[in-house]
Amino acid sequence: MRRILIVEDDPSVRETLITFLQDCEGYNVDTAASTSEAFKKLAAESYPIVISDVYLDERTGLDILKAAKSANPDCSVILMSGRGSMETVMEATRRGAFDYVAKPFELDQMLEVVKRAEAAALPSDDRETDIDDLPETEMIGSSPAMIEVYKRISKAAPSEATVLIQGETGTGKEMVARMIHNNSNRTQQPFVPVDCASITASLLESELFGALRGSYTGADRDRVGAFEAANNGTVFLDEVGEIDHGFQLRLLRFLQEKEIRPIGSPRAKRVDVRVIAATNRDLAKLVEQSKFREDLFFRLNVVPIHLPPLRERRGDIPLLAHFFIKRSAERYGRDAKLTESGLRALREYTWPGNVRQLQHMIERLSILAPQHRIDEEAVLDAIQSMSSKEAGGETLADTEAEQIRKVLAATGGNKSRAAKLLGIERKTLYRKLERMGIT
């Protein structure tokens, strides 16, 4: 251990690194001034750490990276360059470079990276967990509470009954609605979701019932409403608890008569739609407070399905975590490992954002966790940065440049997707990239 190969054609950088790492810090340093010299050394000896310049001669640091990794897959390769570009950085990260240091750098900064590489190579007694056969199903969870949910779904699906799905944010309400539709006789017909929370009361009418051209300002063509578009299929009324009191009566009438009259149209039309509604509010309580019509509540609540929050079915966390890891592996090519301590930390968290939050956290960790090992420290870091984001701060820890590089590499340079995974605004990402000298 403590053996390092430095590949650098610039003699002054080479000498500085030797003096610092060998004479001051006690590492056993070997050097190569060209790629061909480096290839010879890599073939002759296995190095745990290689520090290489990117632009050398006719071949580059990326070739060194490849050779070092094929000689010793556990080798940590640290690349350094004064001419970093998005392409080389992404390529280096994709090919498994341990880190990428921009020149000029402070010697302490290089030492910190080398120390991290060393620590990463130490054996750990925090074993990796695995699950033998992940279910092939779309919906994951085998806790008693979820089994109850599946029973309800299987009974409700083939019936024509209206279903009301209640549960906190991110518990899978939309997923359940789609499953009911997909397992019903209407599966070949449209499934039309309407997010009642994001549509203003005045627009909701045309959104649901449609409007003829010219019937109101801005209606420059006929608008087919969701109930008509979903004819013979299913309409999913998401966040139905947000519908304003006045409009609730219109909806009730529709549910009773299954007739629509587009705004501006003299005639009513009959449609055949099944309605599935969902809300993350306690509708019974809204009824008590006279904020939701009781008659509409009963009309919707023919088959109630309650989705339990994740913290009440922690037993499902291992299965869900491994499922999302596998999916991230397929999506980003990052085969992360979840350790025992990491799993413990996941199980202990309260998950205010439920399954969706767990999914986002695993995606993020699959890309960002050091050595792709999701251990306790990585989980606690992720929880920390997610919660400071909720508190309104623009997050990303001290190693943010590294995080940004990794996420960009995983998303193939897709900045919107990267910003989402990093939990920051796209504008913020652009600003940070500019500061990193990447455009």
Ligand SMILES: Nc1ncnc2c1ncn2[C@@H]1O[C@H](COP(=O)(O)OP(=O)(O)OP(=O)(O)O)[C@@H](O)[C@H]1O
């Ligand atoms: N049991 C589950 N198994 C696998 N994935 C799940 C499960 N539950 C939820 N998800 C995933 O979590 C995410 C959130 O689910 P969904 O959109 O259905 O939640 P929701 O209850 O409608 O949330 P909101 O109230 O915020 O609209 C989706 O990506 C979904 O695929």
Ligand SMILES: [Mg+2]
């Ligand atoms: Mg939803």
